[in-house]
Amino acid sequence: MSRAEEELRSIAGRLLEKKEVELVVGYEHHGRSVRPCFVSKPEEANRLVWNADCWFNLARYLRSLRDRRVGIVAKGCDGKTIVELLKENQLDRGSIVVIAVECNGVFKPFKYGLNRAERRLADYCRRCVTRVSPIADYVVKSDGQASQRENSVADGDASDWLSLFRKCLKCMACVKACPLCYCTECSIEGFKPDLVHRLRVPQELFTFHLTRALHMAGRCVECGACESACPVEIPLTRLYHELNEWFKENYGYAPGRSVNEAPPPLVFKEGWKG
Amino acid sequence: MERLSRVLFLSEDGFKIFLEQLVSSKNVIAPVETDGCFEFKTIKRAGEASLNYSNTRLPPKRFFLPQREVVFKHDPKKGTLHEPLGGFEMVLLGVRPCDASALSILDSILLKPPNPDPFYESRRRSITVVSLSCAKPGEECFCNVFEAGPVRGSGEDITLTRITGGLLVEVRSSRGQALVDVFKNLFEKAGAEHLEEYGELSSRLTREMNSRIGIARERLVRLEETLDEGFFQKEAQRCVECSLCSFTCPVCYCFDTEDYLEKNIYMRAKGWDTCASPLFTRMASGLDPRASRVEMFCHRFCHKLSRIPLAFNSYGCVGCGRCVSLCPAGVDIREVLKRWG
Numbered sequence: 328m329s330r331a332e333e334e335l336r337s338i339a340g341r342l343l344e345k346k347e348v349e350l351v352v353g354y355e356h357h358g359r360s361v362r363p364c365f366v367s368k369p370e371e372a373n374r375l376v377w378n379a380d381c382w383f384n385l386a387r388y389l390r391s392l393r394d395r396r397v398g399i400v401a402k403g404c405d406g407k408t409i410v411e412l413l414k415e416n417q418l419d420r421g422s423i424v425v426i427a428v429e430c431n432g433v434f435k436p437f438k439y440g441l442n443r444a445e446r447r448l449a450d451y452c453r454r455c456v457t458r459v460s461p462i463a464d465y466v467v468k469s470d471g472q473a474s475q476r477e478n479s480v481a482d483g484d485a486s487d488w489l490s491l492f493r494k495c496l497k498c499m500a501c502v503k504a505c506p507l508c509y510c511t512e513c514s515i516e517g518f519k520p521d522l523v524h525r526l527r528v529p530q531e532l533f534t535f536h537l538t539r540a541l542h543m544a545g546r547c548v549e550c551g552a553c554e555s556a557c558p559v560e561i562p563l564t565r566l567y568h569e570l571n572e573w574f575k576e577n578y579g580y581a582p583g584r585s586v587n588e589a590p591p592p593l594v595f596k597e598g599w600k601g
Numbered sequence: 602m603e604r605l606s607r608v609l610f611l612s613e614d615g616f617k618i619f620l621e622q623l624v625s626s627k628n629v630i631a632p633v634e635t636d637g638c639f640e641f642k643t644i645k646r647a648g649e650a651s652l653n654y655s656n657t658r659l660p661p662k663r664f665f666l667p668q669r670e671v672v673f674k675h676d677p678k679k680g681t682l683h684e685p686l687g688g689f690e691m692v693l694l695g696v697r698p699c700d701a702s703a704l705s706i707l708d709s710i711l712l713k714p715p716n717p718d719p720f721y722e723s724r725r726r727s728i729t730v731v732s733l734s735c736a737k738p739g740e741e742c743f744c745n746v747f748e749a750g751p752v753r754g755s756g757e758d759i760t761l762t763r764i765t766g767g768l769l770v771e772v773r774s775s776r777g778q779a780l781v782d783v784f785k786n787l788f789e790k791a792g793a794e795h796l797e798e799y800g801e802l803s804s805r806l807t808r809e810m811n812s813r814i815g816i817a818r819e820r821l822v823r824l825e826e827t828l829d830e831g832f833f834q835k836e837a838q839r840c841v842e843c844s845l846c847s848f849t850c851p852v853c854y855c856f857d858t859e860d861y862l863e864k865n866i867y868m869r870a871k872g873w874d875t876c877a878s879p880l881f882t883r884m885a886s887g888l889d890p891r892a893s894r895v896e897m898f899c900h901r902f903c904h905k906l907s908r909i910p911l912a913f914n915s916y917g918c919v920g921c922g923r924c925v926s927l928c929p930a931g932v933d934i935r936e937v938l939k940r941w942g
Contacts, residue, residue, distance in 0.1 A: 359740055362931020363839055383929055387841060439741065439849070439926035440638050440658040496659075496668065496848055499878070503843035504929050516880065525880070526669045526859050526872035556929040558658060558849055560638065 330470045331428060332377050335400065338426055338465050340372035342398050348424050352388050353400040354381045360437050363388065375400065377467070382433040382449065384408055384550040387506035389418055396422045402430040404550035406460020407583025408506045411548060413462075414586060417509065427463035436555050451551035451564040461584060488566065492536050494559040497527040501553035501563055502539065507546055514538060536566070544570035545590060548583040609781065609788040610795050612767040619787050620647040626783075628691035630664065632657050641693070655739045656697045656921065660851030664693060665707065665724045669872035672720065672858070676866050688724035692780065694731045696757060699742070699921040701732040702749035703851035704756030709913045710854065720871075729776050732757035735806060741922030743812035743935055746942075749919035751810065752803040764798045812920070812935060816942035821916075824907040824941050828899060832940065837898035839930040844877035846901065846924035846932070852917050855881075876900050902937050 339351045343366065353375040355364035361380045365388075366372055377400065385399055386408035401409065406427055412418045432452030459466060499516060502508045514522055515535050522538060523531040547567035554564045575581050578591040611619060623629055624647050631650035633642040639654040641661050667687065674683045708725065711718040735742075735751040744750030753760055758777030762769040769791060772778050781788060820827075847853040857874035860867065874881055882891045891897050905917035918934065925933050 357931045357933065358925070360931075365835070365838055388838075437740075437926065438638075438658070439739070439923050440654070440656055498844050498848040498875075500843040500845045500848075500929065503841045516878070524859060524861070524870075525857060526870055528669065552929070556843060556845065558845055558927055560636065 343369040348398040351398040398424040403457035407548035427460035429469035500556040504552040504556035545574040607772040609770040610791040631694040688727040698750035698754030699744040699919040701754030701757035734762040744920035844875035847875040849923040
């Protein structure tokens with residue numbers, strides 16, 4: 328057990344013992360990887376783990392736990408997600424306790440069909456420079472080495488989006504794993520408006536992904552949950568990254584930096600330059 | 602089918618020639634490696650097939666149940682109705698025993714008289730399934746639990762098993778026999794030493810499996826009555842309703858239909874649907890018989906482990922481990938089996 332893990336467990340245990348929170352959302356061991364877990368008893372806090380397999384964005388669960396006081400183990404991107412959800416009035420800051428863990432990037436997840444998964448930093452982590460959540464009540468310093476990062480687009484060619492989208496199964500895992508995709512009536516899934524067929528029609532996959540990309544533009548915190556959940560490995564985060572870059576260039580705005588920073592579409596005025 | 606079982610031997614060189622001749626004379630679909638991940642693709646050259654895989658990311662289900670297919674076209678002007686029955690002759694090579702066993706489960710469900718699915722039936726008839734036994738069980742595999750592998754499945758036409766110096770070929774159906782007959786001169790009669798090695802391999806692989814779960818049918822089929830709400834409540838909390846489990850399952854067969862108009866022709870399509878989607882049970886009136894997450898979540902397990910066995914006499918799971926490995930939230934059917942098995 329690492330020192331960071333030990334500290335994480337003691338903070339979670341303390342919060343539960345003092346009844347400051349009813350529940351701590353974190354990660355636990357599962358098979359050769361980890362999975363999200365919900366700890367509600369102080370003695371169970373030693374189930375919590377923190378390592379480079381913790382790719383899932385736990386902020387995904389916060390909206391469904393809105394009526395309870397929740398502690399959450401947050402990486403940099405989980406924290407940025409909480410910031411975005413707060414901006415969009417989806418959460419109450421008073422009922423969340425953020426245990427920020429310093430993140431050195433996560434590995435590409437183990438997935439079916441690879442006998443020995445290469446332990447390589449995920450592409451989106453190689454672009455990311457946020458190591459600690461921008462919003463935090465407790466900060467757990469990491470004892471690992473800071474990993475090699477570059478603020479650039481990772482290797483591999485993703486310019487041929489059409490052929491990448493053609494692989495899509497339209498299983499909606501990208502939508503459902505995304506903590507910021509929370510519309511109760513999804514415009515892609517629902518019947519009103521009828522943008523795409525409910526069944527998978529190959530010609531419509533472009534519409535599906537571009538609709539989603541436009542909904543994520545300037546909101547996506549690039550946590551990579553969509554990409555890691557995708558069964559056919561479409562590098563979706565790269566698409567959203569490009570849109571975010573455009574936002575940054577034109578409005579000087581990046582999602583997840585601060586709760587006080589309003590999203591450009593909300594405060595847009597004619598002739599406004601960021 | 603069993604009475605046709607016949608065991609042959611194919612030398613390593615013979616297998617190469619078999620592959621080359623097969624590819625040049627028939628449509629062959631085999632696992633192809635792209636970015637370290639395997640998927641079934643049509644191959645034009647024998648060298649394209651990569652047969653050192655653990656398993657393909659997606660099951661070969663889509664060749665029998667396409668993700669979307671048109672079931673009829675109606676032209677109101679001409680007054681014609683056309684039902685395009687799919688399926689053309691091909692050989693599906695390198696299916697793992699678990700996925701092949703999934704086909705026999707689908708057979709018992711979709712081909713059950715009096716109303717067999719004609720679309721599935723025509724594809725099943727025209728595709729010859731050649732399975733390849735596993736050489737090493739994967740991390741999340743638990744096919745031994747349902748006796749669906751790792752060496753021999755139940756829905757294939759030919760079972761290939763790698764042994765010293767070549768492959769042991771087991772002909773499992775008349776369709777398989779027809780294929781073997783085409784390449785008659787390549788096969789030799791299997792000797793006693795081959796069969797002995799096969800037996801050893803089979804028991805060694807089963808021993809090497811990670812999962813040791815004993816299941817009892819009488820307990821599992823009563824899963825629905827004995828639902829431990831606490832357990833499922835806890836597990837359902839984790840689920841993000843992403844439906845990856847059913848989209849990557851070799852057995853899940855639930856479908857949705859959709860009517861639409863295209864260039865003045867009415868069409869009806871059917872395609873994969875999933876019980877993980879809230880839209881699966883929501884009716885036009887807004888009523889939803891499985892509205893809560895827990896009910897939706899339990900449904901998948903109850904269907905696979907209790908309702909399918911009761912109605913069709915085989916479990917709805919083959920233990921391929923895809924849902925366990927791909928679930929972003931770490932929902933694990935093995936835990937349900939351990940508890941109620």
